[in-house]
Amino acid sequence: MREIWIAGLAVPAAAIVVAALVYALGGPVAGFAVLALLLLAIVIWHLTQVVKLVHWADGELDAPVPEGHGAWRIPFTRIYRRVRARAAVHRDLAHTIARFQSAAEAVPDGMVVLDAANRIRWANRRAQRQLGIAEDGDIGTPLANLLREPEFIRYLEGGDYTQSVVVPSARESGVTLSMLLVPFGVDEKLIICRDITELEAVARMRRDFIANVSHELKTPLTVISGFVETMQDMDLDAHQRERYLALMEQQAQSMRRLVADLLTLSALESEQSPAADTTFAVEPLLRAVYADALALSAGDHAITLDAGPAATLVGARDEIASAFSNLVTNAIRYTPKGGRIALAWSIAEDGSGMFSVRDTGIGIAPEHIPRLTERFYRVDRSRSRATGGTGLGLAIVKHVLLRHQATLEVASVPGSGSTFSVRLPARRVHRLPAAEGARETAVPARG
Amino acid sequence: MNDHTSKQFDVEMEAIRSGVLSMGGLVERQFKRAIQALEDDEDGELIDAVGADEQQINQLQVDIDQQCAQIIARRQPTAVDLRMILTISKVVNDLERAGDEIKKIAYKANETLGSDTLRRVRYYDVVRAARQAEHMLQLSLDALARLDPDAAVEIVDLDDAIDAAFSAILRQLISYMMEDPRTITPALEIVFIAKSIERVGDHAKNIAEAVVQVVRGKDVRHASAEQIRAELAGP
Numbered sequence: 001m002r003e004i005w006i007a008g009l010a011v012p013a014a015a016i017v018v019a020a021l022v023y024a025l026g027g028p029v030a031g032f033a034v035l036a037l038l039l040l041a042i043v044i045w046h047l048t049q050v051v052k053l054v055h056w057a058d059g060e061l062d063a064p065v066p067e068g069h070g071a072w073r074i075p076f077t078r079i080y081r082r083v084r085a086r087a088a089v090h091r092d093l094a095h096t097i098a099r100f101q102s103a104a105e106a107v108p109d110g111m112v113v114l115d116a117a118n119r120i121r122w123a124n125r126r127a128q129r130q131l132g133i134a135e136d137g138d139i140g141t142p143l144a145n146l147l148r149e150p151e152f153i154r155y156l157e158g159g160d161y162t163q164s165v166v167v168p169s170a171r172e173s174g175v176t177l178s179m180l181l182v183p184f185g186v187d188e189k190l191i192i193c194r195d196i197t198e199l200e201a202v203a204r205m206r207r208d209f210i211a212n213v214s215h216e217l218k219t220p221l222t223v224i225s226g227f228v229e230t231m232q233d234m235d236l237d238a239h240q241r242e243r244y245l246a247l248m249e250q251q252a253q254s255m256r257r258l259v260a261d262l263l264t265l266s267a268l269e270s271e272q273s274p275a276a277d278t279t280f281a282v283e284p285l286l287r288a289v290y291a292d293a294l295a296l297s298a299g300d301h302a303i304t305l306d307a308g309p310a311a312t313l314v315g316a317r318d319e320i321a322s323a324f325s326n327l328v329t330n331a332i333r334y335t336p337k338g339g340r341i342a343l344a345w346s347i348a349e350d351g352s353g354m355f356s357v358r359d360t361g362i363g364i365a366p367e368h369i370p371r372l373t374e375r376f377y378r379v380d381r382s383r384s385r386a387t388g389g390t391g392l393g394l395a396i397v398k399h400v401l402l403r404h405q406a407t408l409e410v411a412s413v414p415g416s417g418s419t420f421s422v423r424l425p426a427r428r429v430h431r432l433p434a435a436e437g438a439r440e441t442a443v444p445a446r447g
Numbered sequence: 448m449n450d451h452t453s454k455q456f457d458v459e460m461e462a463i464r465s466g467v468l469s470m471g472g473l474v475e476r477q478f479k480r481a482i483q484a485l486e487d488d489e490d491g492e493l494i495d496a497v498g499a500d501e502q503q504i505n506q507l508q509v510d511i512d513q514q515c516a517q518i519i520a521r522r523q524p525t526a527v528d529l530r531m532i533l534t535i536s537k538v539v540n541d542l543e544r545a546g547d548e549i550k551k552i553a554y555k556a557n558e559t560l561g562s563d564t565l566r567r568v569r570y571y572d573v574v575r576a577a578r579q580a581e582h583m584l585q586l587s588l589d590a591l592a593r594l595d596p597d598a599a600v601e602i603v604d605l606d607d608a609i610d611a612a613f614s615a616i617l618r619q620l621i622s623y624m625m626e627d628p629r630t631i632t633p634a635l636e637i638v639f640i641a642k643s644i645e646r647v648g649d650h651a652k653n654i655a656e657a658v659v660q661v662v663r664g665k666d667v668r669h670a671s672a673e674q675i676r677a678e679l680a681g682p
Contacts, residue, residue, distance in 0.1 A: 117461075132589070134593075137593055137595070138593065141592060141593060142461070142465055142592075144465060144468070144469060144472075145464070145465055145468045145592035146589065146592050146593075147472075148468055148469060148471055148472025148473075148475060148588065149472055149475075149476065150469070150472050150473050150476055153469050153472060168479070170475070170585060
């Protein structure tokens with residue numbers, strides 16, 4: 001403060017000294033005239049400083065604070081310091097807001113902030129996409145005007161926000177959204193919308209699965225109980241009784257197969273890690289699969305085996321055997337009498353192994369191929385059941401292959417045949433020494 | 448006092464507009480259900496739901512019309528506000544008619560089952576045209592929510608596409624009917640369905656044109672997409 005007094009009074013004091021000198025040299029009139037002029041000049045100079053300050057205060061918000069002189073230097077510097085401190089706080093705040101917003105953008109759910117009248121205040125990018133909100137134009141529009149789904153409007157106006165509401169997305173077809181409203185602040189609301197399309201799909205799959213299993217079990221059961229009733233009510237001769245019992249036996253077999261497949265599938269699904277890896281030779285396994293195929297076909301098909309290079313596999317032998325024989329069984333079922341089925345084993349350049357089953361059967365239309373490994377998916381229901389399939393074979397194959405990091409490739413031409421190939425990763429396949437391998441390939445394919 | 452009155456008026460206007468849009472939401476849901484009834488066979492439940500939606504739509508039409516009459520009588524709105532109210536009562540009519548057509552689509556969908564020859568027309572061409580009309584309805588209601596006149600151009604273009612789809616369906620059906628007279632009855636039903644879809648598209652177009660009228664004060668009914676584009680490019 002003293003500084004201000006010193007700086008402020010120094011100039012008038014100097015003016016008085018000058019005026020006193022003039023008074024002493026030139027008389028009282030000249031002395032007072034000089035004093036008056038000097039004081040007027042000082043007042044004008046002060047006023048210009050005030051004008052400078054007002055100019056600054058009226059100008060742009062971030063205009064620099066002007067420099068002050070004399071007594072004004074101190075208040076100007078103080079203002080400058082204050083402005084600078086305020087700017088730093090402002091920067092921090094802006095930074096915090098930006099960080100908060102980028103966090104809100106990173107949240108995988110859509111978020112919308114509504115004001116008291118349910119108008120859109122803010123929406124993160126995901127919500128903009130999910131709900132079709134335009135970032136610039138739709139701020140201030142009532143949300144219900146854009147999201148017109150009656151269920152949602154009832155929820156928004158109902159006032160009971162303890163549960164979320166599930167609505168189909170109007171902007172992205174096939175997408176289901178679950179929206180939860182959370183009141184906050186004074187009359188403001190936050191809406192969180194989550195894409196639950198996949199959850200819904202899983203729930204639907206579970207429902208479908210149970211419906212399918214019940215249906216598949218019911219069909220043979222109905223047949224059996226029908227025969228039981230007939231046999232209870234009617235006197236049958238030995239021949240008829242024999243025939244009915246055979247048919248019942250057949251249905252019971254198909255139920256048993258279905259239950260066995262279900263158990264296999266559930267074991268494959270529930271075990272986290274694959275069964276203990278063992279190392280086993282490919283050729284005996286191929287021979288076993290081949291022998292089973294010959295027995296099942298009973299001479300109806302020309303079946304050949306190309307055992308290829310000798311190798312060992314690392315994995316669960318039983319599982320791989322069941323996957324291979326499922327593919328072979330399918331080929332036999334879907335190939336008419338007199339057709340050809342070729343089993344082949346080979347090792348590619350990169351060391352991966354491939355087991356393929358090529359048939360000259362009825363083939364599969366391309367639209368069915370991606371869905372073949374779904375449980376109970378059938379291209380032709382009546383045919384599949386007639387041939388004794390459970391509808392789970394390829395689902396089992398898929399799970400076995402998943403556990404061995406192997407893939408299933410399907411190529412098919414409707415009417416002329418299909419090829420199912422299993423590709424096993426190189427690290428699970430070990431080629432045996434060439435000498436032995438050469439001997440193995442020399443074995444002619446039988447069939 | 449004056450300020451308070453005009454604020455109250457704004458709230459009432461906003462409420463009417465939101466009412467129309469929620470009625471639009473109901474029509475949109477009804478249309479979704481009708482399309483589903485077209486795609487999947489059977490399902491009487493779905494058709495009942497469409498009928499129930501229709502009754503709710505009718506009730507909303509009566510309510511909103513009453514609100515419009517009241518606001519005109521009590522507030523004597525002028526200029527843009529009057530235009531808005533007149534437009535809203537037009538839009539309400541269009542929505543109600545669209546609801547009627549959609550109900551017809553759902554009911555007829557049930558009657559055209561069982562004709563294998565016409566499967567492709569029904570499950571592919573008709574459903575596709577219906578989806579286009581649904582998209583149009585959505586766009587025009589969005590235009591009303593945002594008071595965005597520019598959307599009208601796209602909507603008028605889409606309407607032309609639906610009209611073309613309708614005549615293509617018609618031609619296809621005629622050739623089926625000439626080949627096999629047994630397909631005449633189901634084919635006629637499909638014609639009615641396609642006609643209703645085309646009508647829904649027309650109502651959506653009317654809504655979009657009404658939005659242009661509110662915002663720009665220009666009547667663009669009966670104008671082509673080109674003319675509307677020229678109008679909107681002007682001041």
